[in-house]
Amino acid sequence: MIGGALPLAGATRGIDGWRRQLAGLAVVSAGIILLFFRDVTSMVTIWWNASTFGHCLFIPLLIGWLVQQRWPTLRQLQPVAWSPGLAWLGLGALAWLVGSAAGVAMVRHGALVMMLQGAVLAMLGPVVARALLFPLFYAFFMVPFGEEIVPPLQLLTARIAMLLLDLAGVPAHMEGIFITTPTGYFEVAEACSGAKFLIAMTAYGVLVCNVCFKSWLRRAIFLCGALLLSVAANGVRAFATIWVAHLTTVDAAVGFDHVVYGWVFFAIVMAIVMVAAWPFFDRKPGDPWFDADTLGARKAKASDSCTVAALALAIIAAAPAWLAATAATADPLPPAPALPAINAWSRTEAPQAYPWKPRFDGADMLTRGRYRDGQGHVVDLAIAVFDRQEEGRELVGFGQGAADPDSQWVWSSPGRSPAQGRGEQITAPGPVVRHVVSFYVVGRNPPTGNPAQVKLATLKSRLLGQDQRAVAILVSAEEAEGRPADAAIDAFLKDLGDVQLLADRVAGIR
Structure with missing residues (x-):
């Protein structure tokens, strides 16, 4: 009877430990979300309204799936509060202060993710955080980033289209992102730059790298190949649209572009990427995500959960408080000035x-x-x-x-x-x-x-x-x-x- 009771008692203590630490994590996470709710809503609004970042709506679901895949092995570990984890949370709060002071939304959004990661590290400990390393990293893909690449991608797409038009014998002239042919005047607009698909392909490719590969070399080759193919394919799409217009009419080309771009072309590109990579997948279904025995053998000095949670809330509150104090020092402007008088x-x-x-x-x-x-x-x-x-x-x-x-x-x-x-x-x-x-x-x-x-x-x-x-x-x-x-x-x-x-x-x- 005694021998049978010990494992049950140990399991109960393990479950209670998870419940206690997850409750503390929920409190700290709720504090972060409420205190920086404006940044949370602005990020979600971008996901919903900007088609470039529509894929971000699925990232929280994918993170939940990644954690669920690891949960059977993860529950064998013992979570503990770990005060050194507050350093990452503090770094996130500092990053938010920098991003807010500089007016860079991407930095603020990334800092919000860092603070949530820091809450996991501080409330669940380094062993659990190590087991969740990829899901925690993948949370950065919730941040809307990549709009900076739109102008260079527009120019690159235009140059690829010009090269293919030249090979096809279509007379064309390029000025910036505008291409003129005997048929019409074409703009490689932001929506045609390929940034939307390239950003989404990056998030998808990184997920595939973790789920389907173990070798870092294979991961690097797959991701680079997927991104390069995306850029090249977008240039081909732009060329094909102009070429169809040259052979038929501009209206026919616009209809062709909408159908191809929206439903067919990049679905084919993604299928080509996966089919080409399939024979090289080296992670088999059912392979463990981490070694629970090895991680479980690593012990971290536990801290008091309530103390760590209180310190975490104090750290995150300090950043907006400092910014509010400095904003009060702004100097007033003079009355609206007249435009300057300039000689000649x-x-x-x-x-x-x-x-x-x-x-x-x-x-x-x-x-x-x-x-x-x-x-x-x-x-x-x-x-x-x-x-x-x-x-x-x-x-x-x-x-x-x-x-x-x-x-x-x-x-x-x-x-x-x-x-x-x-x-x-x-x-x-x-x-x-x-x-x-x-x-x-x-x-x-x-x-x-x-x-x-x-x-x-x-x-x-x-x-x-x-x-x-x-x-x-x-x-x-x-x-x-x-x-x-x-x-x-x-x-x-x-x-x-x-x-x-x-x-x-x-x-x-x-």
Whole structure:
């Protein structure tokens, strides 16, 4: 009787240990979700509304499936509270503070995942976390990331299509992401860049690497092959659409593209990837995910669960509290300034070839004007001013800047600019081509056109409570025959003088 009771008592203690630690994990996780609920909802909204990240809706379900696959062996381990695990949670809180101060949503979302990972490590211990290493890592795919690759993928797709059009004998001309053939004028739009499928393929490929392979070499070869094939296939799809238009009509090509792109082409690509990799799968069904005996032999010094949970909640609360304190130090802006008077230039009401207005959501002031000089150059000047930046009120970010995504203007290629500015070419129906040079000034920092430098300057000002006023100055001109846009912009900037002085004046710094 005694010999039969001991295993039962041990099993009961093991179940009670899991229940106690899972309850503590639930409390800490709920605290993270409630405290950063705005970031949780913004992330889920992106999943639901942005087709590029629709696959993220399935990631929590896949994580649950991955844990369920490991549960029969996982329950043999003993979870413990582990105070050193708070270091990863604290690193996540610091990352959230940095991302929020810099206005980078991707960093905030990634930090949210890190904090949840840290809660698992702190409340369940290193042994259990090691057994759940891949599901915990895979949680990073809940973060909407990858939009930065859209412009280069658009250009790459256009170049692949041009190469294939040349091989097919179709006369074509490429300017940025626009391709002109005798049949029509084609744009490699954001939806045609292939970013959507490439991002989803990355998440799918990493899952396949864990579920179907043990060898790291095979994993690397599979993932690289899948991603390269995705990019090449998208270029072929763009070429095929233009080629069909060349052989038939543009309307027929559009219908072909929608059917192929949405239902057939990439399903075939995914099938090709899996069929090609199938003979090389080296993980058999039923193979253990980890060795419970080896992991169970590793002992971690247990900490008091209530103490660890309390410390975890204190750490995550410190980050938003610090940011709220520094936000209160923001300097007020002066009244809306008049547009500057510039020697040799006069204001003009001449109409634009296609209406253009930059987008800066949340700006405290947005002033625009049109100038003409004696040589016939016509330039548009736009100035946006913020007393401070925060979520939805940023100098640089998705949708902010020269090309409003809700308008007909689209980014087409990088453009020429001074050292302290950012040059880009945008295009509207017509086509109407416009060159834009953007300067960004944060606080008392020098002008820059580099978005990363803008984020770093914003981060510094918000973390340290420095001058948080921010200004965007955009100088733009339309491209026309005999009137190059770059020449007009160069002449205007020369007469405008120091951009820093203009930014300081409109922000009220001096």
